[in-house]
Amino acid sequence: MNLVxxxxxxxxxxxxxxxxxxxxxxxxxxxxxxxxxxIYEVFKRIVQQRGEGDAxxxxxxxxxxxxxxxxxxxxxxxxxxxxxxxxxxADSVMLATARAxxxxxxxxxxxxxxxxGVKYIAKIEGSAG
Numbered sequence: 001m002n003l004v005x006x007x008x009x010x011x012x013x014x015x016x017x018x019x020x021x022x023x024x025x026x027x028x029x030x031x032x033x034x035x036x037x038x039i040y041e042v043f044k045r046i047v048q049q050r051g052e053g054d055a056x057x058x059x060x061x062x063x064x065x066x067x068x069x070x071x072x073x074x075x076x077x078x079x080x081x082x083x084x085x086x087x088x089x090a091d092s093v094m095l096a097t098a099r100a101x102x103x104x105x106x107x108x109x110x111x112x113x114x115x116x117g118v119k120y121i122a123k124i125e126g127s128a129g
Contacts, residue, residue, distance in 0.1 A: 001103035003033045005094050006041035007129025008106050013046070013058050014128030018108050021121045025106045032065030035097045037090060039067065074100050087111055 002025035004012070012022040025032065039062055046055035070078075074096050081099075082092035091111050098105040098117065105112065108123040123129070 001031050001033055001101050002028065003035065003094065003098040003101065003103040003105050004038075005105060005107035005109055005112075005129075006038045006045075006090070007109050007123075007127075009038060009042045009058070009062065010045055010129035011108060011127050013042070013061075016128040017124040018121050018127055018129075021108075022106055025104075025119075026061075026065075029064040033097065033101045033103045034062050034065040034067045035094060036067060036069050037093050037097075038062070041090065068097060068101065070097070071100075085115060 004022055004025050008022040012019045012026050039059055042062065043055045043059050046058050070093060074093070077100065078092040078096035081087060081096050082089060085092065085095070087095065088111070091109060095105055095115065105118045107118060108121050108127060108129055110123065112118045113120050
């Protein structure tokens with residue numbers, strides 16, 4: 001199973017320099033977990049940058065994977081992860097969700113550079129995410 005962080009989705013959707021890194025995970029919808037928080041983050045950013053029509057198209061693509069809500073148990077795990085790994089709220093929710101589903105987290109967020117269970121690529125200048 002795979003979970004692509006919001007920055008990875010934005011990079012892929014904008015066809016940024018690291019888009020290919022995220023392509024296999026995103027295009028294998030049968031093995032893709034999509035946190036509802038990621039839908040929020042991606043929709044918000046695309047609405048701000050390109051408008052609601054493009055944002056709705058992005059969300060439709062994201063929903064081809066298995067959309068998962070933030071459950072109380074994942075929320076508690078995310079709080080623990082946030083404290084233990086010193087991660088911001090959204091990052092800790094992504095990591096806790098990936099762990100709950102036995103998924104690999106794909107990202108270009110430097111907060112995850114040394115975290116186990118994460119496929120990380122350094123963000124390149126000009127990246128969207």
